[in-house]
Amino acid sequence: MVMAKTDEKLIVKGKRKDGRKPEDLRPVKLELDVVKRADGSSQASFGNTVAVVAVYGPRKLYPRFLQESDTGILRCRYNMAPFSVDERKKPGPSRRSVEISKVTRLAFEPAVFLEDFPKVTIDVFVEIIAADGSTRVTGINAASVAMAAAGVPMRDLVSACSVGKVDGEYVVDLNGIEDNNSDADIAFAMMPNKDLITLLQMDGRLTKEELMKLLEMAGENCRKIYSMQREVIMKKYERVEAEDERGDVE
Amino acid sequence: MRSYALELIEKGKRIDERKFDEYRKIEVIPDYVKNAEGSAFVRFGNTKIIAGVKMELSVPFSDTPDEGTLMVSAEFTPLASPDFEAGPPREDATEFARIIDRGVRESEMIDLKKLCITPGEKGWGVCVDLHIINNDGNLVDCGALAAVVALLTAKMPKLKDDKIDRSGFEGPLPVSQKPVTVTVCKVGQNFLLDPNIQEEEVVDARLSVAVREDGRICAMQKQGPGGLTMKDIDTIIDMVMKKSEELRKFMAVGKTKAK
Numbered sequence A: 001m002v003m004a005k006t007d008e009k010l011i012v013k014g015k016r017k018d019g020r021k022p023e024d025l026r027p028v029k030l031e032l033d034v035v036k037r038a039d040g041s042s043q044a045s046f047g048n049t050v051a052v053v054a055v056y057g058p059r060k061l062y063p064r065f066l067q068e069s070d071t072g073i074l075r076c077r078y079n080m081a082p083f084s085v086d087e088r089k090k091p092g093p094s095r096r097s098v099e100i101s102k103v104t105r106l107a108f109e110p111a112v113f114l115e116d117f118p119k120v121t122i123d124v125f126v127e128i129i130a131a132d133g134s135t136r137v138t139g140i141n142a143a144s145v146a147m148a149a150a151g152v153p154m155r156d157l158v159s160a161c162s163v164g165k166v167d168g169e170y171v172v173d174l175n176g177i178e179d180n181n182s183d184a185d186i187a188f189a190m191m192p193n194k195d196l197i198t199l200l201q202m203d204g205r206l207t208k209e210e211l212m213k214l215l216e217m218a219g220e221n222c223r224k225i226y227s228m229q230r231e232v233i234m235k236k237y238e239r240v241e242a243e244d245e246r247g248d249v250e
Numbered sequence B: 001m002r003s004y005a006l007e008l009i010e011k012g013k014r015i016d017e018r019k020f021d022e023y024r025k026i027e028v029i030p031d032y033v034k035n036a037e038g039s040a041f042v043r044f045g046n047t048k049i050i051a052g053v054k055m056e057l058s059v060p061f062s063d064t065p066d067e068g069t070l071m072v073s074a075e076f077t078p079l080a081s082p083d084f085e086a087g088p089p090r091e092d093a094t095e096f097a098r099i100i101d102r103g104v105r106e107s108e109m110i111d112l113k114k115l116c117i118t119p120g121e122k123g124w125g126v127c128v129d130l131h132i133i134n135n136d137g138n139l140v141d142c143g144a145l146a147a148v149v150a151l152l153t154a155k156m157p158k159l160k161d162d163k164i165d166r167s168g169f170e171g172p173l174p175v176s177q178k179p180v181t182v183t184v185c186k187v188g189q190n191f192l193l194d195p196n197i198q199e200e201e202v203v204d205a206r207l208s209v210a211v212r213e214d215g216r217i218c219a220m221q222k223q224g225p226g227g228l229t230m231k232d233i234d235t236i237i238d239m240v241m242k243k244s245e246e247l248r249k250f251m252a253v254g255k256t257k258a259k
Helices: A095-108 A135-149 A176-180 A208-246 B004-010 B091-106 B139-153 B230-258
Strands: A028-032 A040-046 A049-060 A073-080 A120-130 A159-166 A169-172 A184-191 A196-206 B026-030 B038-044 B047-058 B069-075 B116-118 B122-134 B155-160 B163-172 B180-187 B190-193 B205-211 B217-223
Touching (some): A028 A208, A040 A135, A049 A135, A073 A095, A095 A120, A095 A135, A095 A196, A095 B217, A120 A135, A135 A159, A135 A184, A135 A196, A135 A208, A159 A176, A159 A196, A159 A208, A184 A208, A196 B091, A196 B230, A208 B230, B004 B190, B026 B139, B026 B230, B047 B139, B047 B163, B069 B091, B091 B122, B091 B180, B091 B205, B091 B217, B122 B139, B139 B205, B180 B230, B190 B230
Antiparallel strands (some): A028 A040, A040 A049, A049 A120, A159 A169, B026 B038, B038 B047, B047 B122, B180 B190, B180 B205, B205 B217
16 A cells, blocks of 8 residues: 655545545444454554454442542553565554543543442553554444443543545545645544534644644534444344343353 | 632632633743753643653654654653552553654644654654652643643764764754643533642542644543533533634744744
8 A cells, every 4th residue: 555645636626536425434344243252343444444343341440559549540552563565663652542442532532431340440452453644533433332332331432533634625534645645734623413523633734724623523423423433322222122132141 | 618719719719810711820941951952841820840851862753764763752750749659550540651752743743854864764853851859740731732842852863974963053853833732621511721739639530731832722632531412512612712723822932942
């Protein structure tokens, strides 16, 4: 995959390099229970970007001095596999991954009923298996359904997407090459039923009008992603119910 | 226990009697550290930060072979707050440094192409280090101002036989834009600027926004445990635009030296 800076036009006659229209998401795949040892897990792909997420907890937090007596805590780790990018990424945390881990946690904090779980932790591990742009939002989308599958009580799902300005046009769900050549890009997450934005990172150059337009677009697409997330969770529980009726034991 | 700062904010007041959109007393001392290529001491009330610029030779990044490099780093040294611990930068320090890094980088303040020496092999590396001296809240706005002023005062060292020669300097860094970062905090239904440490503890969500001189937004980051609505963001951006002009005045010092 070539993702470096290029002078090439990325949108020709209203079509992007991968054939999409500016307002199109890439093909989305959401799958649950890919890590059986975890309390909840999922795999999400947006085009070539793939994230696997495992959720452990709510579980007792050790060592004990980390426990909070009046609330539970949420811990998130965003990590990229060394082979997920063009040039091998050295294993271990980078400045970038430390920051993304933090903003991922903050994207979920307003959604989770942490105050109901004193002394407890919910651990969310996001592994990027293949990176082709928009990895943090793909991780958040996967984490959202994995948490729901783990039975973590939440006020709402969290849905995320990227938007940006490429070749002067507003686009949704940037891939790697668009990300590296954009005039501006925004990582965005929200609780769609509460209309609450929980992740907002922007870089590039935008006027206020352009920004507000892009945020609108981000909101619309988060709602689309939300319905896909909801569907995959509903399917899981239909399956569980059917298995219960038959008396299947996994 | 309910916070006194929060009780006051709900009554429309602040612990130090400022208005919601009022900054504390700001002091800027450019060229504060003589050994640095550029530096600044900036103070917002009792929040104090020193920014220092050092130039070094670096290898350009593989995706931008014709550009020098820029990196903003930060240390939350334990002297600055009972909450800071010694050791490598942790989550908060990393996020802080990267917010300021993006504000400078994305504003296109520094023409990195002019800092390339041999494409793909050698370029100038601009290192901005932020040292927190006392944390009394609103590190981002204070640190961003310190970083920009330090860059405006920075001089290019000479290059002699492929080595840096600091016996003489060759003029300022290739600087064009002057980005200003303003952070707006949401507490309940109130929006306020420049919180001190007691106020910062009760902030639900805050948005840091970097703006260029042409009014374009160049970087943003939502922080804090709460969320924001679309209407909140609209309100915040208007506040930022109004206030950024005021903060930009503190950068005038560097201007005369830079150009």
